[in-house]
Amino acid sequence: MLVALVKxxxxxxxxxxxxxxxxxxxxxxxxxxxxxxxxxxxxFERSSIRRIAAAAGVDPALIHHYFGTKDKxxxxxxxxxxxxxxxxxxxxKHGSTNLGEHLIRTFVGIWDxxxxxxxxxxxxxxxxxxxxxxxxxxxxxxxxIRKGLSQVNPELDNIDLRGAMVASQLLGLxxxxxxxxxxxxxxxxxxxxxxxxxxxxxxxxTMDLKDLSTREGTQ
Amino acid sequence: MLVALVKxxxxxxxxxxxxxxxxxxxxxxxxxxxxxxxxxxxxFERSSIRRIAAAAGVDPALIHHYFGTKDKxxxxxxxxxxxxxxxxxxxxKHGSTNLGEHLIRTFVGIWDxxxxxxxxxxxxxxxxxxxxxxxxxxxxxxxxIRKGLSQVNPELDNIDLRGAMVASQLLGLxxxxxxxxxxxxxxxxxxxxxxxxxxxxxxxxTMDLKDLSTREGTQ
Numbered sequence: 001m002l003v004a005l006v007k008x009x010x011x012x013x014x015x016x017x018x019x020x021x022x023x024x025x026x027x028x029x030x031x032x033x034x035x036x037x038x039x040x041x042x043x044f045e046r047s048s049i050r051r052i053a054a055a056a057g058v059d060p061a062l063i064h065h066y067f068g069t070k071d072k073x074x075x076x077x078x079x080x081x082x083x084x085x086x087x088x089x090x091x092x093k094h095g096s097t098n099l100g101e102h103l104i105r106t107f108v109g110i111w112d113x114x115x116x117x118x119x120x121x122x123x124x125x126x127x128x129x130x131x132x133x134x135x136x137x138x139x140x141x142x143x144x145i146r147k148g149l150s151q152v153n154p155e156l157d158n159i160d161l162r163g164a165m166v167a168s169q170l171l172g173l174x175x176x177x178x179x180x181x182x183x184x185x186x187x188x189x190x191x192x193x194x195x196x197x198x199x200x201x202x203x204x205x206t207m208d209l210k211d212l213s214t215r216e217g218t219q
Numbered sequence: 220m221l222v223a224l225v226k227x228x229x230x231x232x233x234x235x236x237x238x239x240x241x242x243x244x245x246x247x248x249x250x251x252x253x254x255x256x257x258x259x260x261x262x263f264e265r266s267s268i269r270r271i272a273a274a275a276g277v278d279p280a281l282i283h284h285y286f287g288t289k290d291k292x293x294x295x296x297x298x299x300x301x302x303x304x305x306x307x308x309x310x311x312k313h314g315s316t317n318l319g320e321h322l323i324r325t326f327v328g329i330w331d332x333x334x335x336x337x338x339x340x341x342x343x344x345x346x347x348x349x350x351x352x353x354x355x356x357x358x359x360x361x362x363x364i365r366k367g368l369s370q371v372n373p374e375l376d377n378i379d380l381r382g383a384m385v386a387s388q389l390l391g392l393x394x395x396x397x398x399x400x401x402x403x404x405x406x407x408x409x410x411x412x413x414x415x416x417x418x419x420x421x422x423x424x425t426m427d428l429k430d431l432s433t434r435e436g437t438q
Contacts, residue, residue: 127398128343137401140401161407168392169419171395173387175346176386179345180345180359182383184382192431195430199422
């Protein structure tokens with residue numbers, strides 16, 4: 001409560017001092033647009049709230065007031081259909097036993113819920129707009145894959161690649177079942193999808209990738 | 220040669236007789252648009268060249284002249300990045316041995332070639348436009364999946380489902396590697412992709428789906 005008050009005061013002071021625009025209804029969208037530009041151009045790590053504020057012509061305190069942390073600003077900017085900070089602990093609450101099945105059930109649960117419409121809009125936007133493609137790529141790699149797989153096993157090798165392999169099957173399932181609506185997949189229950197796709201996910205997380213990298217000299 | 224001449228004469232006769240519009244540069248696009256409407260609304264099997272011709276205000280002979288068969292008209296209407304009639308025999312020329320690896324190599328070969336741009340436009344359009352989603356769903360099911368998998372083993376059960384499972388991994392790979400450009404996947408060679416994804420494809424084609432359908436009472 002006190003923190004919120006201090007933030008609001010900071011915003012008000014910021015406005016008076018700088019003469020920048022007040023927090024009109026459009027300001028929120030302008031901040032988000034500046035954030036999308038910054039994250040897409042510079043990446044999440046190198047983007048700062050200070051610079052995003054400057055680009056949007058507002059005080060940094062207003063961004064903190066509206067969105068909280070840089071993490072939350074990023075999630076708002078890409079209109080993420082879920083918060084990985086809440087989702088990842090749910091998927092991993094059983095440890096890595098039957099990880100693939102749990103992941104498929106959680107994933108299908110999101111798409112089959114009312115949130116599914118937002119997830120579909122998110123995927124459409126990622127496929128259509130190059131700026132969003134970059135943001136979603138960052139979101140998957142930094143917010144979902146690295147944070148998720150490091151919970152399976154902090155020693156796991158090739159985390160980015162394993163995560164990308166998992167993402168390729170999850171997003172392909174979303175594309176065929178929920179966007180193209182291929183009937184044979186629409187007809188399946190979450191249990192059946194978990195039985196089909198769970199072992200694929202488990203193999204991608206655990207398979208030996210050393211032969212692969214030695215053979216081709218990459219990594 | 221003679222066949223072509225007869226077709227042209229038929230077109231000319233058709234024009235004179237019916238007084239319909241001649242084959243202007245726009246006519247081809249109008250035929251394709253009428254074809255997209257018909258295929259999306261009625262499906263491939265129930266659509267006829269005669270009705271598409273009526274909707275486009277041209278003689279059916281003109282459609283045959285421009286596009287040949289209904290199959291070819293469909294491929295032109297959806298702007299398919301490849302002709303499955305040519306592609307499928309290539310993938311299956313080694314029989315079903317290492318089918319998954321051959322399929323991945325062929326698929327990645329298309330996307331890594333100059334045709335890749337057309338494939339990306341095709342996928343973007345499928346995700347963005349509901350009419351195209353329906354057409355691509357039909358294309359996958361009827362032209363690619365059924366024709367392809369029946370060559371592996373004509374006795375194979377659950378062909379539509381197996382094909383949809385294969386499509387979900389192939390399209391997910393295309394989405395992550397070529398549209399979202401997830402770096403860890405962009406960095407891999409065709410050999411590495413075949414080693415990772417080939418066994419997934421083989422499992423989807425061969426896995427026992429009976430337990431699945433008994434357990435859930437579907438199929």
